[in-house]
Amino acid sequence: MxxxxxxxxxxxxxxxxxxxxxxxxxxxxxxxxxxxxxxxxxxxxxxxxxxxxxxxxxxxxxxxxxxxxxxxxxxxxxxxxxxxxxxxxxxxxxxxxxxxxxxxxxxxxxxxxxxxxxxxxxxxxxxxxxxxxxxxxxxxxxxxxxxxxxxxxxxxxxxxxxxxxxxxxxxxxxxxxxxxxxxxxVDLEHYEYTMPDASNISFLMIARLINAKGINEYYEAANNIQSQYPDIQFRLIGAYGPNVDAISDELYNKIKSGKTITYLGEVHDVRPYINDASVVVLPSYYGEGVPRCLLESMAMGRAIITCDSVGCRETIETAAEPNGFLIPAKNVNELVSKMEFYLNNRDTVRSYGINGLAYARKKFxxxxxxxxxxxxxxxx
The missing domain is CATH 3.40.50.2000 (Glycogen Phosphorylase B;)
Incomplete structure (x- = not known):
């Protein structure tokens, strides 16, 4: 060389x-x-x-x-x-x-x-x-x-x-x-587009288990949705460990129980899990650069929901070809509302995902x- x-x-x-x-x-x-x-x-x-x-x-x-x-x-x-x-x-x-x-x-x-x-x-x-x-x-x-x-x-x-x-x-x-x-x-060759399942919608969140990533909001929204749509699956990927902002033991134990969310821990390759998801969620108010998990999800053609917060807002195209939603930080009701939008407008799961891929190609x-x-x- x-x-x-x-x-x-x-x-x-x-x-x-x-x-x-x-x-x-x-x-x-x-x-x-x-x-x-x-x-x-x-x-x-x-x-x-x-x-x-x-x-x-x-x-x-x-x-x-x-x-x-x-x-x-x-x-x-x-x-x-x-x-x-x-x-x-x-x-x-x-x-x-x-x-x-x-x-x-x-x-x-x-x-x-x-x-x-x-x-x-x-x-x-x-x-x-x-x-x-x-x-x-x-x-x-x-x-x-x-x-x-x-x-x-x-x-x-x-x-x-x-x-x-x-x-x-x-x-x-x-x-x-x-x-x-x-x-x-994001490497668009490594994270290849796959068509999301719009008939059996499932949600995925990828984040460390700290409060500012919106873990509690995701858990509460999942509880709310499942009370009306008991068959909807929610998954969570991310490491849990010592951190000044780590979620409480109580919340961790609720998540780990698997009653509301399937907790997968830390994984080496997120692609199979994004492939199995219909929509990717990151209700973070942490102070991100630009969240990598959202870029990976956009590259694979997934519609997203995230917060109107630093770094996260960069990933949403709000013009003529939307790829997802921005919600206020710490607002469980708005998160539930946007999840319900996808459940009630299933064609947008694929169209928003395609728009997200186009946005990733253009900008990321x-x-x-x-x-x-x-x-x-x-x-x-």
Missing amino acids: NRVGQKILIVCDSSKSLIDFRGKLIEQLVQNHQVSVFTPQITHQSIREKLSQLNVDVYENKLDGSNVSVFADLKFIGQLYKLIKKVRPDVFFPYTFKPVIYGTLLAKLCKVKKITPMLTGLGYNFTQEGKTGLLSYITRRLLKFSLGKNRRLKIIFQNKDDYQTLLDHKILTTKHKVAIVNGSG DVNLVNTEMLKIMQLN
Whole structure:
């Protein structure tokens, strides 16, 4: 392989995201450049094999992006500093909060030529519930310090609302160099269109089991619908674990019982489950970048219901060819109403799904997004 070009260091807080979210970008980068990744320990052999096939240099750590540990974070900072000095990257690309905060600061200190952090959503720290907490306050202060204006720094957002939020909080100013891309994109060849079942409608939600993703709203809506339509199936995919905003044990036990929702836990490949669903639901008010599960569902031709909230609203085409509905956050009645719309207008399950695929092709094709990413990194 021709390894001319520049050295790129990618830092993340999830090894799974390297292939799921950045796989196509890495494939393009390695064609002409040397790519290294600094990732939490890789537990799936398939991820390790894929990175090896791409000739990516892999360095592992024990970072946990969801939990607070001063000792673990300090260790991560020390390891990352040594790695930057060792690799001497031309382009430094961290994404998600901890890699962005710590990595951007270290990259400045080490005088990396091009620093392109990506904020893949602002998450819990800027929600109404989260922004009053001490941890969120500290996160915002660190973010402001780390993202201080620098001629070598260009910050990447996945939606315009996040950029405006950081301006409003005076974390950024209009003098900062920024770019906005359409999420992480979706591989339209990997997530192929299949015709949804409009005669036996079922609903699917894909999300971590945290409150701000709208888990309770989905559960309550499912209860309501099943009281009138007992044969309608509701499924839920997503990890449950320690998190500052994790759902209550009571709600988790209700979900796990299987009486209302079929809970499938975390799965390696969502495609078979999207294929089996008629409509995909994400009533999130979390502070998303652009939700990947909705892009995957649109690519496979599924109608959607989501919230009129940051990141989520990017996925709905509300003009002449609608692909789904935006509902107010935390509004179970509106969620039920839109579910009933699909049940009472079954032809829209397929027509909205086809519209969603067209919208994904137009705006979210991973190849279009990655072309923009290469321009931002000045690697095109």
